[in-house]
Amino acid sequence: MNLLPDITQGASSFPLLTLLVAIPAVGGLVCFFLRRHAAACRWLSLISTLVVLALSVVYFVTFSGQGGWLLYEDYPWIERFGIRYTLGLDGISLLMILLTALTQVLAILVSWRRTFELPLFFATILFMEAGILGVFLALDLFLFYLFWEVMVIPMFFLIGVYGHGRRVYAAVKFFLYTMGGSLLMLLGIIALVIIHAGQTGEITFSLPALQGTVLSPETEWWLYGAFLIAFIIKVPLVPFHTWLPDAHTEAPTAGSLDLAGLLLKTGMYGLIRIAFPLFPVAAQASLPFLAVLAIVGIFYAAWIAFAQLDAKRLIAYSSVSHVGLMVLGLCAWNQTAVEGSILQMFNHGITTGALFIMVGMIQHRAHTRDLDSLSGLWAKAPILSAFFLFFALSSLGLPGLNNFVGEILILIGAFQANPWWGILGMAGVVFAAAYTLRLVKETLWGPPDETPEWQDLTPREYIVLVPLAALVLWVGVYPAPFLEPIREPVRLMLEGGIFTALNGGTP
């Protein structure tokens, strides 16, 4: 049986994938040059993100349940170095694309009323969208690296220019951390390409081709280490996580949303798509160590989250704890856990993104995020509070809501791989409950303060929150549509030992 898909299957005459990347990039450029026309930029950005969302929903509906490459594009680019412009869409990237498109629409909507340099703000968001979509689609390592950097730079400006308080510190910390990692990755890429060229005489950056490189165990470990560090900084795993709380806290709402919803996912995605397939032996051997880091991270970050005084910082640390569980799922390396892990990437984007949005809304009204100052919000804005409670419950993994589905799949799989992983992961839910309930208690409950009445949700805020809440419930009650696209890719990935479905896409 031919498990590997036919490349012609996904090849299309019209560059549907380039369209995804190009729309936000062009939109961003136009915004960049239309600095004086805030209103026009606003609508232009909204429309371009909506078009991307519409496209990704169309792809999602069209390709649901198919295996292999759903769409594939390949053009020569810099031929002297064998660099090609290769984009490919499979089930895993499909889910991530959907998340990205949705998140960016929300990022535009929550920043609708900004005044300071709004066109440039939207331009950075659109450029970032282009970069992130590119990361999720690129199959050429050079292209991947390019998008990887393209995605970081707008975020740097988003934090450094539009952030709160210690924004410059946070932005520089974020930038140095991720740069440190990605330079290692660049070294790794170049070394791999040179080794590969030495073996075959052909210079190429193509991911499927590089998979065939024969590496001595020692070299493999070094190169794998370079990639691994780049990705787990982005994930981030403890102890490489300290950029995240600062970046989240200082970033504007849209920035926090993108960080939590998307940037963290690129790290996980890189592990799945690049690091594990390129260095199967080293990766397989490293899984137990990664699992230990992941479990330490779950508890350590949850513990710190419990002590936080700033709502955004608390959620930021909760993110670190959640990604620990996702990495644990990857380490379990079986169908259930890996599927759960990938689904959890999606869920975490929705839930944590929603929480950040809501903290932004609360901050907009209360002018503080300090948990000691906030109190009794339910009395002042019951609908807003109800949404907040809802997303908080999802975050602590209440069954029937989305995070539970991902968590239980991860834990079921992890228990099969190693019972202690499952047990410890399960124990993490108490910690999750501890900090989440603290967040809810400090904000929603208690006596309301004396400040005048608040406006409850505005129509624009409804537009932002209702789809997220609907998704939370949908994935929680009926996750099949979201599990289906990733089933085949994950199976292919696991069946080839550690090889991914990429083989099918060799140009």
Next chain:
Amino acid sequence: MIVPMSHILAISATMFLMGFACVLAQRNLIMVLIGVEIMLNAVGLTLVGASALWEQVDGQIFVIFLMAMTSAEVSISLALVVYLNRRKHTLEADAFSEMKG
């Protein structure tokens, strides 16, 4: 060759060092520029000599390029000198230390 190569090299080396000494010792920007010109000409002389030695015309062509470039360079640097003089009313080289780290 009428003149031995070693003589040419000796002269151009002397010229180069003299130019360099001028650049180092003079405080005035115009004198520094003159020093630079002398060093350039020393190099040009070497190139001509070498061209004659190898009986290849490339060196002489190169010298013509060099002269063209020098004239361009002199016009720009003199313009700069005029500008600097206007700004600070001095041509003392040490007066312009804005690039201090």
Next chain:
Amino acid sequence: MNPLLLFLILLFPLAAAVVNALLGTRLPRGAVVATAVGGVALSALASFLLWPLAAGEGTRATLYTWMASGDFSAAVEIVYDRISAPMALMVTFVATLIHLYAAGYMEEEKDYARFFALLNLFVFAMLVIVLSDNLLLLFLGWEGVGFCSYGLIGFWYFEERNADAGRKAFLVTRVGDVFLGVALLWLFALTGTLSISQINEAAAGFAPGTLFLLSLLLLGGACGKSAQLPFMTWLPDAMAGPTPVSALIHAATMVTAGVYLLCRLFPLVSLSPEAMAVIALVGVATALYAATCAAAQREIKRVLAYSTMSQVGFMFLAVGIGSVSAALFHLFTHAFFKALLFMGAGCVIHMTAGENDIYRMGGLARRDRLLFWCFLIGALCLAGAPLTSGFFSKDGILVTAFASEVPLHRFLWGAGSFIALLTAFYTFRLLYLVFLGAEKRPVGAHRHHLPGVMRWTLVPLAALALLGGLFDLPPLYGGGHALREWLGPLAGIGPHLPHAVEWLLAGVATSIFLLGWVFAHLRYRIAPAPGESLGARFLLSGWWADRAVYTVVVRPFGSLARFFWKVADGRLIDGSLHTLAEGSNVLGEGLRRLTTGRLHNYLTALGWGGVVMLAWFLAGYLL
């Protein structure tokens, strides 16, 4: 009948909850209350009409596959069988009465939509536990009741204390949930399914050690929800919620979920005698602990809370000695009389304008006769007065323990009888202090009107409490163990004793009841004053359990959290990064001096550089 109709039992409360949650604030009060009560009542009606489906092997219904991934799959499947059908009927029936009662109790509450939405959602979650045939779905209900009780206990959130009590309930039960969760993972790893019926079938093939550990894990989960040792601290605090909540959650349903879980998985649990012994011991220890605490409490609802804990301990004991029927029988009768007591307590609090302290009540019997008689019936059941339902169900457990051949069980019988004595004592203490004696506090001035719906809902419960013994009347009194017969093979062991011995045990139980009464009479009828001794304070604070938990768990948790944050994250990780950054700063500062901005320094450096290079080449050439 179409098995899918069974989902109607779940659908009605869920729909009512959704309607009230989404539209509650826009609907008039009448509509909200009608939706809430109607949802639960329809559910009760559905469970009643669908009763035939429970006969024989019962009926299974699957709605859809909840999640499937790899070889894991969990379906939304429910089962209506001999255990779940009476349980569902009881839950919906009691819940209907409590909803009606709540309509009166929450008459003056502004935020009634949230209250009724949560109450309905709670009933839904509880019914999911009851009906589920899949452990994962059961887990949904399990956590669902946890959340609803969180929301309901902290319903009056203006006071931080209430919100804290709700959070405590959620957190402590969640610790228990971890055990259930791990059991769930393990069971799936062992059997490849989470269907309860299939797990029960497969259980016979497990190794004894596995069975023991699994049973302990399940026990851990059950202890969390049922407020058994060592997860009992949340229940007394949970009394911060509105009284209908206490009646519904902390009397009739949620706290019995643990017992129900053990009954559901009894085929698995019963395979490990050691685990059974642990279950019975946990039950007895909790019952003893809670009974001693109840005897010293000052707040009426806390007395009832500890008595609930104690009675649930009896149910655990019943499961531990192997009798599902005795456990379920006590569960049912307890649901009736404890709901009755809580609702009566709600009436008392309402009448005394929010007074909670039993030492400041008294003489209420004269104020409201109907309330007094209803409360008296509930109290007699709790105390185990002969021929009330509580007598039969509690006696059923003790007799079964006595009749067993396991040596431990005889000891448990003794301990249980002693606890029954304590129970009678604290029940009559409550009665004397609240209803008899003189009125301590003139509350006539702002005496509250008691809505009729609050009083009249007590009557059907009182009737059930009084006559509930008929459900499983032993042959000794002319009954035929109806519940036992109905449960059939699922009932577990039953007592087989000569009639003479049974009469003797009944006599012992009666004299224990009378003895407790006499003690209470002597102590509280004659000299009704609170004890101030160290022992009384020890018992009042629940054996200082809260303080112990605070010292051993909560405070170290917080300190460790701050340690990780400030020291590990702040100093160690960020600190070392900052040191690195500082180092490069210092280096840059040093290198900065080299750039003087003076042309001559640069040119000199260039010159020296040329000299060094020339010297290097020359040296290379010469040497």
